[in-house]
Amino acid sequence: MIRRHTALSVSAASALLLCAPLLTACGEAPRPGAAAVMDGGRITVSELQGQVKAVREAQRHDPRAAQMVAGSGRLSQDTLIRMIQFRVIERAGKDNGISLTRREIQRARAAAEGQSGGATALRALYLQQGIAPGGIDEAVRMDLTRNALLRKLGTSKVNQVFARTSKALDIKVNPRYGKWDNTQGTAVLAKEAWLRTSGGTPEQA
DSSP: OOOTTSSEEEOSSOSSOSSOOOOOOOOOOOSTTEEEEETTEEEEHHHHHHHHHHHHHHHHTSTTHHHHHHTOTTHHHHHHHHHHHHHHHHHHHHHTTOOOOHHHHHHHHHHHHHHHTSHHHHHHHHHHTTOOGGGHHHHHHHHHHHHHHHHHHOHHHHHHHHHHHHHHTTOEEOGGGOEEETTTTEEEOTTOSOOOOOOOOEEEO
């Protein structure tokens, strides 16, 4: 795993909020065929399944396939949580004047590859977090956006911005995946006291 003194690292914690309380709840059903709805749009079940399938396919070709599959039993829920978090981060960045170029994203990924031992090693690192190779650029972009917000607003203000943005998006999750909490920035199933998301994005030290 990339060390904290390097430019980028991969975190297994939620990419959205830095500190958050626990919760228990059940969800409200969104429109048919939707895994989640927000801001007048939706994340379809087929979109979610497509990302999950890409991760499973990549895992099957990894030498540690059995270990990875065993450690990602909640892949569908964790993937949906990350998809929602990315949309919240993206909107918060846009609302606060954060704009990234393609070159900035490529440079950040190249730096992470160099620090982790190459492109193959970085792909494996992300795959452990439930992110398929095709989703790495988006994960890098979202983390760079989050870090830019941290630099601009500070930790306390960023948490407030994320929570406010999440509420404004009026996020509702299909009950099979839990219920969305705007403060915590995650979804938890009704029968569980809490649920740790297994996905992550690179975090700038």
